[in-house]
Amino acid sequence: MTYVFGALAAALVVIYMARPNFRRAVLSAALFFRDDPVLGSTSRIAWSTPHPTPLFYLQLSVVLLLLLAVPHCPGAAVMDRSVKTGVRVLVDRSASMSTRQNGATRFDAAVAALRSLVAPQQSAIACFSLSAFDSELTTIAENVGSAAELVDLVSRLQPRPLGTELSLVQHALAEAPAPSRVEGPHAAPLSTGALAKVDNGCATGPTIVVSDMPAPPWMESQNGPASRGDVWIDVSQPAPNAGIVDLVDTRDRVSGQVQRVRVLVSTFAGMPTANVTLTVRSPDGAVRTQPVPAWDGPTGSVDVIPSLPGRYTFHVNPGGAYRYDDDAAIDVPPSGPVRVDWRVARREWLARLGWTEDRDNPDLRVLPSIEMLDTRPAVVVGSGYTPRSGLAQPVTTFLETSPLVSGLNLDVAERSGMSGAPPLPPGFNAVLSGPDSAVWIAERAAPVAAFVPGLPLDGDDNVARFSSTVFLNAARWILERRPRPALFTLTTPDQPEPSGNRLALHPGEGNTGRTPRSVGAFAPRAPRGHQAERRLAFWPWLVGAAALVFLTERALALLRGAA
Amino acid sequence: MTRSGSGATPEALPVPSSQLDRFRLRLRQRDRGTVAGAHLIRQRGQSLEFREFRPYLPGDDIRHVDWRASARHHRRDELVVRTFEHEVQTRVVISLDTRATMRLPEVAPKLQLARWFAEAMCYIAGRSGDSVAVHALDSGQVVELGSSADRWRIRRALQRVSVAKAASNGRSLSAEGRTATVNWTALERALPPGSVWLVLTDLYFAGEAEVMALAARVRNAQQGSRWVVVVDFDSWACETHRVGHGLRRLDGPGVSAPELRVKLTSGLLDEVKGRIDERKRRFDRAASAGGYDRLRWTWPAEADPTPTAIFREHFFGQEIVRRLVMPDGAR
Numbered sequence: 001m002t003y004v005f006g007a008l009a010a011a012l013v014v015i016y017m018a019r020p021n022f023r024r025a026v027l028s029a030a031l032f033f034r035d036d037p038v039l040g041s042t043s044r045i046a047w048s049t050p051h052p053t054p055l056f057y058l059q060l061s062v063v064l065l066l067l068l069a070v071p072h073c074p075g076a077a078v079m080d081r082s083v084k085t086g087v088r089v090l091v092d093r094s095a096s097m098s099t100r101q102n103g104a105t106r107f108d109a110a111v112a113a114l115r116s117l118v119a120p121q122q123s124a125i126a127c128f129s130l131s132a133f134d135s136e137l138t139t140i141a142e143n144v145g146s147a148a149e150l151v152d153l154v155s156r157l158q159p160r161p162l163g164t165e166l167s168l169v170q171h172a173l174a175e176a177p178a179p180s181r182v183e184g185p186h187a188a189p190l191s192t193g194a195l196a197k198v199d200n201g202c203a204t205g206p207t208i209v210v211s212d213m214p215a216p217p218w219m220e221s222q223n224g225p226a227s228r229g230d231v232w233i234d235v236s237q238p239a240p241n242a243g244i245v246d247l248v249d250t251r252d253r254v255s256g257q258v259q260r261v262r263v264l265v266s267t268f269a270g271m272p273t274a275n276v277t278l279t280v281r282s283p284d285g286a287v288r289t290q291p292v293p294a295w296d297g298p299t300g301s302v303d304v305i306p307s308l309p310g311r312y313t314f315h316v317n318p319g320g321a322y323r324y325d326d327d328a329a330i331d332v333p334p335s336g337p338v339r340v341d342w343r344v345a346r347r348e349w350l351a352r353l354g355w356t357e358d359r360d361n362p363d364l365r366v367l368p369s370i371e372m373l374d375t376r377p378a379v380v381v382g383s384g385y386t387p388r389s390g391l392a393q394p395v396t397t398f399l400e401t402s403p404l405v406s407g408l409n410l411d412v413a414e415r416s417g418m419s420g421a422p423p424l425p426p427g428f429n430a431v432l433s434g435p436d437s438a439v440w441i442a443e444r445a446a447p448v449a450a451f452v453p454g455l456p457l458d459g460d461d462n463v464a465r466f467s468s469t470v471f472l473n474a475a476r477w478i479l480e481r482r483p484r485p486a487l488f489t490l491t492t493p494d495q496p497e498p499s500g501n502r503l504a505l506h507p508g509e510g511n512t513g514r515t516p517r518s519v520g521a522f523a524p525r526a527p528r529g530h531q532a533e534r535r536l537a538f539w540p541w542l543v544g545a546a547a548l549v550f551l552t553e554r555a556l557a558l559l560r561g562a563a
Numbered sequence: 564m565t566r567s568g569s570g571a572t573p574e575a576l577p578v579p580s581s582q583l584d585r586f587r588l589r590l591r592q593r594d595r596g597t598v599a600g601a602h603l604i605r606q607r608g609q610s611l612e613f614r615e616f617r618p619y620l621p622g623d624d625i626r627h628v629d630w631r632a633s634a635r636h637h638r639r640d641e642l643v644v645r646t647f648e649h650e651v652q653t654r655v656v657i658s659l660d661t662r663a664t665m666r667l668p669e670v671a672p673k674l675q676l677a678r679w680f681a682e683a684m685c686y687i688a689g690r691s692g693d694s695v696a697v698h699a700l701d702s703g704q705v706v707e708l709g710s711s712a713d714r715w716r717i718r719r720a721l722q723r724v725s726v727a728k729a730a731s732n733g734r735s736l737s738a739e740g741r742t743a744t745v746n747w748t749a750l751e752r753a754l755p756p757g758s759v760w761l762v763l764t765d766l767y768f769a770g771e772a773e774v775m776a777l778a779a780r781v782r783n784a785q786q787g788s789r790w791v792v793v794v795d796f797d798s799w800a801c802e803t804h805r806v807g808h809g810l811r812r813l814d815g816p817g818v819s820a821p822e823l824r825v826k827l828t829s830g831l832l833d834e835v836k837g838r839i840d841e842r843k844r845r846f847d848r849a850a851s852a853g854g855y856d857r858l859r860w861t862w863p864a865e866a867d868p869t870p871t872a873i874f875r876e877h878f879f880g881q882e883i884v885r886r887l888v889m890p891d892g893a894r
Contacts, residue, residue, distance in 0.1 A: 022824050025806035028667035029767055029799060030815025032835050033823050 058553035069542035085205045086127045092211035094134035096509040097159035099322045101239040109235040110210045118147040134162040136493045160496045163506030173225040212236035214517035231520035238269035241512040243325025257335035263302040268513035283310025309334035325510035330487035331501045341365040375447040377478045384454030386417030399431040403477045412462040418453035450474035576679040577871045616643045653693040657681045658700040660764035663816035671870040673796035677763040685717040696753045699724035705749045756787030765796045778849035785854035794858045801862035
């Protein structure tokens with residue numbers, strides 16, 4: 001826009017300069033020039049060569065003075081967006097921003113804070129870019145022209161029942177280059193305000209983060225965002241709240257049966273714990289409301305034994321300032337025996353272990369040969385044990401951290417006459433091995449599989465216990481690694497709304513008792529024009545001189561014209 | 564004794580009465596025989612008392628040539644005639660053009676020179692015993708002065724006709740003519756046959772019609788054996804010298820919006836000057852009927868000419884003026 005106005009002004013100046021300087025001349029015979037065919041142009045904007053008269057030079061002086069004043073004029077600098085600070089705004093719209101404090105939500109407070117922050121600095125800000133973050137960082141608008149427009153855009157946003165991923169903010173702030181990288185004639189106004197990026201001609205500098213989270217420590221680290229002029233505004237204020245902070249289930253390691261669900265309830269910001277109750281609704285419709293019995297400071301827990309599969313719902317009362325942690329629901333899956341594809345002898349072990357045979361959809365396959373392996377979880381058993389007295393199988397290497405060797409007596413192993421493993425396919429790691437590349441126990445992480453020397457032996461001697469331990473270690477290791485359905489899920493950006501057992505129990509969102517902590521003071525560096533105005537204010541003198549010369553020229557023109 | 568001397572105000576004639584006293588009106592009826600039976604002059608006395616010698620003028624009776632005196636005269640080609648006390652009393656009417664064009668140039672307004680000329684003529688005529696009237700050319704007002712040589716009275720009369728014009732200043736002559744029919748009548752009454760009519764103007768009328776109307780009036784006036792002298796006040800040289808060359812926004816009487824924006828060059832000025840001269844020549848042709856003369860008072864091509872110098876140069880230096888007045892010393 002500056003250039004448009006400049007071009008118009010220049011055009012006007014050129015037209016004025018080019019306009020013939022008709023001096024007034026009084027003639028008693030003037031009427032004889034009337035209707036004269038040889039009259040010159042009567043157009044006021046007729047083009048002609050300026051005459052090098054004293055008046056012309058005075059006019060030229062006016063133009064030169066004005067041209068000199070333009071670079072110093074603050075108006076020109078203000079209009080020149082390339083030398084003004086662009087501001088990037090990151091607004092937290094996570095679930096916790098819906099917390100009510102002082103009669104309004106924290107998001108409302110964020111809007112108000114942003115308005116009060118940027119509106120007074122509007123003249124020094126060329127543009128805004130707006131992003132929102134929760135579990136993801138989303139660009140809302142680029143190159144927003146005014147503070148009012150920015151605030152309007154922010155006010156149209158709403159908190160989403162998602163968590164707060166501060167690492168995204170940290171990464172975004174880290175995108176800002178170091179001040180040393182800011183170069184060129186337009187860098188001075190931005191000073192230490194980093195030139196983060198240029199969008200549609202708007203260079204964004206300082207970043208304003210508006211959140212209800214305290215400013216992280218990395219904000220004030222050496223050469224951190226605060227040192228580059230970025231600002232973290234924490235709009236939170238402590239607000240009493242009680243809510244479910246986690247649901248912890250305990251399952252059988254082999255069968256996966258949910259044995260217990262511990263509901264963790266916390267209070268924040270002085271919410272009294274005595275009156276907090278938890279209402280549990282079972283799948284059979286039974287409702288039981290009970291005070292939270294065990295408090296460890298602000299956190300209490302309620303253990304729920306899910307005797308029935310199905311949905312259990314929980315409700316905390318009173319809920320307090322944050323609502324997304326007041327309710328929760330879990331879906332307890334039905335439990336059943338381990339399904340096994342048993343391809344080896346001694347099938348009586350199925351009954352002994354309480355497993356059922358299922359060749360179509362097994363949880364575990366027990367195979368006699370390594371060649372039968374596929375991608376399904378499997379235990380490959382060797383030819384078995386041949387206990388030998390006095391003939392040792394020295395164990396030279398064993399993987400101590402492997403669950404497969406948990407509780408094994410290696411002295412027994414060396415006398416158990418373990419059958420060695422055949423050549424194993426790639427992916428298997430030896431867990432227990434001896435000299436001459438002898439491998440007795442091996443595991444494969446993916447697809448999960450294990451090799452053991454043989455099936456459990458009958459009896460009650462050391463070798464029988466050793467063989468049972470090896471086999472069951474392998475079976476448990478594999479069965480523990482099978483996927484289990486979660487009791488609940490968390491909301492995601494794709495599915496942000498809580499529904500059923502999709503909960504908004506994102507860690508820390510319900511913590512309404514944090515101490516607010518803001519970092520940095522927003523002060524966009526004035527553009528060069530403003531700085532010049534404060535330091536020198538040279539342009540008014542140039543304009544004044546131009547005005548004086550102009551008046552002089554006009555006076556002389558009048559005097560000469562009247563002559 | 565007159566009430567005013569040389570005049571202290573700018574409007575006053577900057578010539579002392581003592582200097583004007585050396586002149587007397589020297590007028591003769593012209594073309595006496597053109598109007599059969601007409602007695603064009605009134606006798607001032609019954610005697611034939613010799614009064615003076617003077618150079619022979621066209622129209623003089625050849626019988627009054629004094630050959631001896633002519634032979635003694637230092638200029639051989641100039642005859643000398645005897646004049647006698649019974650010379651006629653002459654009627655002089657001075658028409659003053661007071662339009663806006665006459666008020667320029669500001670450094671030496673033509674109207675000022677015209678008034679000085681009129682004042683001098685009125686004074687000399689009055690001192691000669693001749694009857695004088697002043698007439699506003701455009702308003703038509705006639706102020707009789709009789710044979711008064713009172714310069715103060717003369718000046719007041721000239722002031723009256725000038726002020727009377729001021730109200731109608733800027734109107735075209737043709738427009739004024741329609742409302743001043745009686746005024747022409749007043750002039751005709753004040754301008755008997757055999758009288759002298761001096762028209763002081765610059766002939767810068769708004770249009771050709773106005774010029775031709777005046778020319779026709781002049782021509783008609785000559786039919787009564789009147790001598791019409793149009794004194795052409797021409798300040799062109801001075802004014803064009805002042806405005807110079809180049810781009811100019813011309814202003815002046817007869818010019819209204821839109822303004823005249825011209826590039827003044829020698830060629831353009833010469834062309835316009837030629838147009839003005841052509842108009843004057845057409846005026847001369849239309850006005851001339853035997854008793855007509857046009858006397859040019861030209862301003863010098865100076866930026867700041869002195870009005871007094873202009874007056875003195877033309878009043879005392881022009882041949883035709885000497886035909887109007889002559890020094891008393893010639894007696």
